[in-house]
Amino acid sequence: MMDTRSLTLHGLAIKRHAAAAAVASLTGLSVEAVAAQLGAAVASGRAVEARGAFTLTPLARVALQAGYERHFGNLREDQAFQIAYHGFERINPELKQVITDWQTMNVHGQIRANDHSDQAYDDKIIDRLSAMHERAETVLAGLARGLPRLAIYGKKLEAALDKAESGDIEWVSDIHRDSYHTVWFELHEELLRIMGQERVE
Amino acid sequence: MVLLPIDTVQHAQPPASPIVEAVLALLHQKVRQNYAAHLAGGGAGFDDFVFGSPDCGISRADMEAVEATLLASGHRFDWSASISVQERPDAYKGGGDSTANVMFENADAVVGAADAEGRAQCGQGDNVVRYDANVVGTARYIRSNDRVLSYLTDGVPPGTIAIIDDSGGTLTAPIIDQFTGILCAGGTVRSHLGILSREFGIPCFMNAKLNGIKDGDKVEMEASAEARTTEDYQTGTERTGRVWRLEETA
Numbered sequence: 001m002m003d004t005r006s007l008t009l010h011g012l013a014i015k016r017h018a019a020a021a022a023v024a025s026l027t028g029l030s031v032e033a034v035a036a037q038l039g040a041a042v043a044s045g046r047a048v049e050a051r052g053a054f055t056l057t058p059l060a061r062v063a064l065q066a067g068y069e070r071h072f073g074n075l076r077e078d079q080a081f082q083i084a085y086h087g088f089e090r091i092n093p094e095l096k097q098v099i100t101d102w103q104t105m106n107v108h109g110q111i112r113a114n115d116h117s118d119q120a121y122d123d124k125i126i127d128r129l130s131a132m133h134e135r136a137e138t139v140l141a142g143l144a145r146g147l148p149r150l151a152i153y154g155k156k157l158e159a160a161l162d163k164a165e166s167g168d169i170e171w172v173s174d175i176h177r178d179s180y181h182t183v184w185f186e187l188h189e190e191l192l193r194i195m196g197q198e199r200v201e
Numbered sequence: 202m203v204l205l206p207i208d209t210v211q212h213a214q215p216p217a218s219p220i221v222e223a224v225l226a227l228l229h230q231k232v233r234q235n236y237a238a239h240l241a242g243g244g245a246g247f248d249d250f251v252f253g254s255p256d257c258g259i260s261r262a263d264m265e266a267v268e269a270t271l272l273a274s275g276h277r278f279d280w281s282a283s284i285s286v287q288e289r290p291d292a293y294k295g296g297g298d299s300t301a302n303v304m305f306e307n308a309d310a311v312v313g314a315a316d317a318e319g320r321a322q323c324g325q326g327d328n329v330v331r332y333d334a335n336v337v338g339t340a341r342y343i344r345s346n347d348r349v350l351s352y353l354t355d356g357v358p359p360g361t362i363a364i365i366d367d368s369g370g371t372l373t374a375p376i377i378d379q380f381t382g383i384l385c386a387g388g389t390v391r392s393h394l395g396i397l398s399r400e401f402g403i404p405c406f407m408n409a410k411l412n413g414i415k416d417g418d419k420v421e422m423e424a425s426a427e428a429r430t431t432e433d434y435q436t437g438t439e440r441t442g443r444v445w446r447l448e449e450t451a
Binding site for chain 2: 005016017044045046048050051053055057058059060061062063064066067069070073074076077093096097099100103104110111112113173174175181185199
């Protein structure tokens with residue numbers, strides 16, 4: 001179990017630049033607890049606050065990274081968790097392809113930005129996302145069995161998908177909310193940190 | 202996994218100073234490895250380990266690696282004598298943003314002499330999506346944390362075409378929406394950064410191969426070039442947008 005301080009800094013590292021509420025929502029900690037930790041981090045030179053959000057300083061990132069094996073060493077050796085992690089990595093390229101196809105359209109042989117005027121096209125992509133999510137559910141469940149806190153990601157992904165399926169398409173990939181892509185990317189970042197891996201692409 | 206006794210002391214407060222915490226965290230990591238090797242080699246336990254080798258197997262090279270990690274993270278040390286910063290400007294605060302002086306020199310970059318309009322090609326990259334028009338801006342290498350922090354606080358200078366080498370966008374995430382264009386040395390059009398840039402509608406070349414662009418140069422990105430497709434990657438088809446350095450006419 002990560003202590004509140006480490007988990008707060010870990011959550012901020014995943015969010016990169018975020019307010020206390022967003023870190024709390026990602027980690028499952030209370031907003032008050034996160035705000036207190038972030039305040040202490042700023043006071044001691046571990047985080048800076050800019051434009052209403054926080055970001056870690058280089059030293060805090062180094063210390064956090066170097067401490068991961070202490071927090072996650074057992075998970076790294078847990079075979080069931082490894083299987084779930086590799087399952088995630090197998091689905092990840094597909095997710096990136098689905099999101100890329102969501103953002104772009106082939107117009108007369110040219111890849112242009114999707115202006116979302118063709119609902120049939122959009123529906124087809126959301127169907128692909130739903131099908132992919134169904135397959136991801138086993139993986140998400142496996143991850144949460146290894147580390148219960150990770151269930152938060154599954155819930156957020158499902159919520160984003162539900163909203164996208166009911167026509168609120170911003171929930172597919174919008175950056176300024178917990179869209180499907182935002183949450184998926186954060187989960188990937190979380191897993192890379194847990195497993196001590198580098199992002200390949 | 203092998204833990205050190207200190208790792209499980211719940212009431213041990215982290216060091217007050219972030220640099221002490223970072224250095225200790227890196228050293229403990231190394232000591233854990235050495236301790237694990239000691240146990241794997243038939244060593245009896247922690248007492249046996251520390252008393253057998255009082256430095257816990259930490260060498261000068263390990264300490265140099267710690268320093269290198271801190272510098273690579275973007276940290277710069279405080280100095281107590283100004284000779285330090287003169288001798289090692291890269292390692293100390295006030296030594297200048299040396300990372301801005303680097304210039305990508307990719308041998309695979311397509312380069313050419315200036316054309317009639319004063320445009321000299323300095324490379325190419327995979328266009329993440331096609332736009333109607335090219336984009337012109339000022340090239341700025343964004344590789345240091347100091348630069349990101351100053352842009353975060355004071356805003357990114359208008360018209361910045363960011364040159365970066367991290368396709369996950371780790372460093373630049375907080376300021377990416379303020380760029381006019383992005384040239385990323387790594388990744389593909391499906392990378393996270395590619396996805397983000399499309400979401401923001403910012404022209405972006407991934408897998409950019411550049412040569413001869415200095416920080417502050419005026420550059421043009423061929424954002425109107427065809428985007429590279431998934432099939433292109435599968436078949437190894439090159440489909441790139443060009444990058445030009447614009448000669449100053451002033």
